[in-house]
Amino acid sequence: METLGYGLLALAAATVGVLGGLGGAILLVPALVATGMSPAEAAPLGLVTVAAASISAAPRQLAERSVNHRIGVTTELVASTGAVAGATVSTLVSDRALTYTLALVAVVAALAGRRSGGLRDRPDPACVPSDVGERVGSLAGAYPLDGGIVPYAPRRLGAGLALMGLSGIVAGVAGVSGGFIKTPATSDVMGVPIRVAASTTTFTVGITAATALVVFAVQGRIDPEPAALVVAGSLTGGTLGARLQALLSPSASRRVLSILLLVVAGLLVAQA
Amino acid sequence: MSGTATTSSHPPGRVSTIRGRWQRPALTWTTRALLVVALLGWVLPDPVGDALALAAVVVVAAVPLLRVAWLILRWAQEEDGRFVLTGSALLVVVAVGAVLAALGVGS
Numbered sequence: 001m002e003t004l005g006y007g008l009l010a011l012a013a014a015t016v017g018v019l020g021g022l023g024g025a026i027l028l029v030p031a032l033v034a035t036g037m038s039p040a041e042a043a044p045l046g047l048v049t050v051a052a053a054s055i056s057a058a059p060r061q062l063a064e065r066s067v068n069h070r071i072g073v074t075t076e077l078v079a080s081t082g083a084v085a086g087a088t089v090s091t092l093v094s095d096r097a098l099t100y101t102l103a104l105v106a107v108v109a110a111l112a113g114r115r116s117g118g119l120r121d122r123p124d125p126a127c128v129p130s131d132v133g134e135r136v137g138s139l140a141g142a143y144p145l146d147g148g149i150v151p152y153a154p155r156r157l158g159a160g161l162a163l164m165g166l167s168g169i170v171a172g173v174a175g176v177s178g179g180f181i182k183t184p185a186t187s188d189v190m191g192v193p194i195r196v197a198a199s200t201t202t203f204t205v206g207i208t209a210a211t212a213l214v215v216f217a218v219q220g221r222i223d224p225e226p227a228a229l230v231v232a233g234s235l236t237g238g239t240l241g242a243r244l245q246a247l248l249s250p251s252a253s254r255r256v257l258s259i260l261l262l263v264v265a266g267l268l269v270a271q272a
Numbered sequence: 273m274s275g276t277a278t279t280s281s282h283p284p285g286r287v288s289t290i291r292g293r294w295q296r297p298a299l300t301w302t303t304r305a306l307l308v309v310a311l312l313g314w315v316l317p318d319p320v321g322d323a324l325a326l327a328a329v330v331v332v333a334a335v336p337l338l339r340v341a342w343l344i345l346r347w348a349q350e351e352d353g354r355f356v357l358t359g360s361a362l363l364v365v366v367a368v369g370a371v372l373a374a375l376g377v378g379s
Contacts, residue, residue, distance in 0.1 A: 055332070056303045073362055207340060209336070211337075224329050227329045228310040
């Protein structure tokens with residue numbers, strides 16, 4: 001595929017991926033492999049997409065004050081360890097096994113995208129605006145929602161960290177964001193409100209991706225020219241997807257993305 | 273699975289002073305610059321194009337790690353030693369990954 005094709009594919013994947021709430025890489029990497037690129041070459045391009053999307057989403061999420069950096073860095077310590085392990089051993093995994101792994105990841109992400117779970121936010125009338133923010137020395141915090149303040153305190157940290165490690169391995173091996181594991185782990189397992197979980201995940205997937213990219217760069221697996229065009233396509237597609245999000249129903253967007261992921265998974269299995 | 277947030281009063285502890293006031297504009301401009309540099313890296317002929325493409329990739333990988341480094345500094349100012357250690361350990365993990373890759377482990 002010509003370099004321009006990578007950029008256009010990144011643009012399309014980021015638009016649809018952001019619309020469906022799962023980011024662009026989850027669609028881009030399987031699509032690149034389905035078009036003939038080896039999984040080992042596609043993984044760094046996927047991680048470039050993840051990191052770029054994380055950077056571009058940050059200003060809005062910081063303004064919303066929905067990111068908990070202490071939860072993010074704590075969970076990321078385990079996730080990045082998984083990403084280093086995954087990226088290090090990914091060169092030892094056969095293309096066929098990586099293709100099947102990607103197909104499995106696409107199916108799991110499709111199913112995760114269909115679920116509509118997450119903690120319902122409950123503003124606490126006892127909280128005041130000055131309560132908003134992270135707490136020094138702990139993972140607790142409070143964030144603003146619809147004129148109220150929602151306090152929270154994570155629980156089941158061990159189980160949450162185990163899932164973060166798994167998401168890091170998936171990111172390091174397959175080159176996709178582990179966000180479809182991280183957000184439910186933070187919300188459903190650790191008891192963090194879904195909005196904080198989603199924003200914190202966007203922050204952390206960028207770190208996971210950067211960690212694995214450092215390993216890939218040292219291994220000489222990053223070709224700057226297609227990677228730069230993928231960056232441009234991802235940033236443009238991410239912005240486009242965020243704008244379209246306001247026009248389309250979230251459930252319809254998720255359904256379209258899930259169907260696309262299942263189609264891509266089928267193509268990958270047929271190709272393997 | 274769904275549920276409800278279980279906390280019912282003020283979370284314990286001091287509220288962090290980190291508001292992202294510097295990060296927000298810095299990341300907004302970084303995103304814009306990144307888009308321009310990435311496109312120029314594709315459009316311009318080599319070696320300038322190659323250099324810009326490489327710069328775009330370096331920025332994409334560096335910014336998330338720089339955010340962690342900045343958080344470590346801010347947490348140190350807040351005397352939050354636990355998270356200074358956690359953030360520092362995270363950067364050590366990244367460095368260990370780079371060293372393992374440089375040593376050819378796994379390849």
